[in-house]
Amino acid sequence: MNELIKLSGAELAAKLRAGEVTSVEAVQAHLDRIAEVDGALNAFLHVNAEEALAVAAEVDAIRAAGGAEAEALHPLAGVPIAIKDLIVTKGQPTTAASKMLEGWMSPYDATVIEKIRAAKLPMLGKTNLDEFAMGSSTEHSAYGVTRNPWNLNRIPGGSGGGSAAAVASYEAPLALGTDTGGSIRQPGAVTGTVGVKPTYGAVSRYGAIAMASSLDQIGPVSRTVLDSAYLQELIGGHDPKDSTSLPKDLEGLVAAAEAGATGDLKGLRVGVIKELTGEGYQEGVQARFNESLELLKAAGAEIVEVSCPNFKYALGAYYLIMPSEVSSNLAKFDGVRYGNRVLPEEGPMTIERVMGTTRAAGFGDEVKRRIILGTYALSAGYYDAYYGSAQKVRTLIQRDFDAAFEQADVLVSPTSPTVAFELGANDNDPLAMYLNDVATIPANLAGVPGITVPGGLSENLPVGIQFLAPAFEDARLYRAGAALETLLEKQWGHSLISQAPAINTASIAQEA
């Protein structure tokens, strides 16, 4: 394995700036890694080798020439990045992992992609996900499952399993994800990587294919807390193209991560959410969580217990609000202006029937389930009982957060109640699948930011620790997250990801 791919984004960036390596070498090393292991993992739906190498060569040329242009390069210039295939990109297909958008070429770039292009980060390609980001395992992709680099028979989490697996397996140092109910944080937890859902509106959603607009958020995926801080600073900021974009930029994220990395948490009040521990959480997950609490306490943090009594209704509210928004957002996939059109085999050939057959053929089971559920929740006679009630629960959850943040600066919980489960384990039980998001959903309903950091192993599989902060206080996540990362790595003597086993590329090749 080329040692270049083991560097974090920040480490690689420093070497690029120092002229010790070139961006072309770095990009090629990651492309080689993708060629080596992605047959087994299926983290990428599209590899963008040509353009990535061209951008890398451009960065190298600017650095070699020196002068003002080289000085003006973004600190991450030349560091490769992978993009979740829910985010639209010119020049590369964007599929949302759906048959509906097979081969679809976006005529415009998402705002985050414009920022990545301006900063000259070579884009390695587009990563796999649950279709339209609906799922917790990446098993709902129309283009095959992604496998967990720690154990190829386990799920990599979802919906952003591709981005998390790519970063965990050294195919990319950085990636972009989207998080509607945990789709950045839960894959981060089960792959032993870092992922952040920023405050709602802190990163523009323009160009992220909408699933549930009041919940969706683009965010960073990486192997270190510092890298996520760099990436959020790069992609964040106000965007007039997104009417929900926050007017004020969040600052000091990298500084907060650096401050946290000293491992000193004196004066930080950390609230343990009573409702997100204990029953329903695997013993090994709970044990790693308790150990992390001890470390935080030893580092000077004050641990307090907080209660968020309405969190028990969060899953229900989420599975009413999200499908309702899904049913509306996905109405545009009708086979008229873009996407695949499928004609009925018999009967009258009207546009209404073409829509019905197009959507029947283009959407997978989970997408159909959510559209129908949302259509039900919004229909006359049920609206008040379901959608209306769910919106009220949303208020109650915000109040729970407000009360908790009066007692604590950050909140903490396990990110996911279990370690990565086996592929196919929840195939016939959508409800069991939904329970994976129980700890991550409240943040989306309230719009507050959350981070997952690796917290150790259980059954040889990673456990994630989640911190939550008040809206706009993303910096607190980076401080607490970097501190825990530092403390754990000091205790272990190594990073968690360095303990991942070698990927057995032969085993999958034989199966296929």
Next chain:
Amino acid sequence: MSAISREDVVHLAHLAHIEMSGAELDKMTGELDAIVGAIASVSEVASSDVPATSHPIPLTNVLREDTVGQTLSIDEVLLNAPDSDSDRFKVPAILDGE
């Protein structure tokens, strides 16, 4: 009480423009009924004195200058069209029997 009947699902699938086979309708009816049963508890706490929240961080008066911004060319607009004719999207008949 079964919350969702097969007839409900037939109606919902029609509203959502998704053609479904008989087997799909049967499966979907059972799944939706279980899901709705599990999430209906939201109405327990949603008393009339609790205001609804539609948006996590509400912003008001989000306006922009009334100037032409980024637009797509006709070629870009039609790039992904399943069918087109000159500068237009082409679709099958809107009305039955014509």
